[in-house]
Amino acid sequence: MEFDEYLRREHRALLRFAVTVIGDARLAEEIVQDVLLRAFQRWSTIGALDRPHAYVRRMIVNEHLSWRRRWSRVEPRAELPTAAEPDGTGAHAERAALVAEIVRLPRRQRVVLALRYFEDVPDAEIAEVLGCSPATVRSIAARALARLRVRLADPGSPGGTTLLRPIPTEEATR
Numbered sequence: 001m002e003f004d005e006y007l008r009r010e011h012r013a014l015l016r017f018a019v020t021v022i023g024d025a026r027l028a029e030e031i032v033q034d035v036l037l038r039a040f041q042r043w044s045t046i047g048a049l050d051r052p053h054a055y056v057r058r059m060i061v062n063e064h065l066s067w068r069r070r071w072s073r074v075e076p077r078a079e080l081p082t083a084a085e086p087d088g089t090g091a092h093a094e095r096a097a098l099v100a101e102i103v104r105l106p107r108r109q110r111v112v113l114a115l116r117y118f119e120d121v122p123d124a125e126i127a128e129v130l131g132c133s134p135a136t137v138r139s140i141a142a143r144a145l146a147r148l149r150v151r152l153a154d155p156g157s158p159g160g161t162t163l164l165r166p167i168p169t170e171e172a173t174r
Helices: 003-022 025-041 052-074 089-103 107-118 123-130 134-153
Strands: none
Touching (some): 003 052, 025 052, 089 107, 107 123, 123 134
């Protein structure tokens, strides 16, 4: 039997077999192509066998197994990071805890903190909004920040975390 005749008769069967064995149609086509190229080069020996189709099928299986072994040594593999990389969830959790504590503040303190730190509004404009003096705005802001420091620095308090740490004073550092 000539190689051309064998190819016309068995090519589809070889592809079906390869797809069944390999599970990936594109990879199966590549492997069948490689096997048929090698079989063509040695067809005088293979064509003289009693069952050349069984031999070519065995070549497909061997190529699949050796292809996996060969490319597992050559293909680049992603390296896992050795150290844990920060993913940013801690910062989001801290911000959520801070916002939750701000919500628990009295309304005037929330307004002052929101305008002063989130909107970057000067004390004089905040005073106009609240109908008070700029000194009162500063006082309200100081009380709000003190309350947040206590709540966020004390993990034992309801909703408390170690988010804000008290700023050390000169007396505390002595």
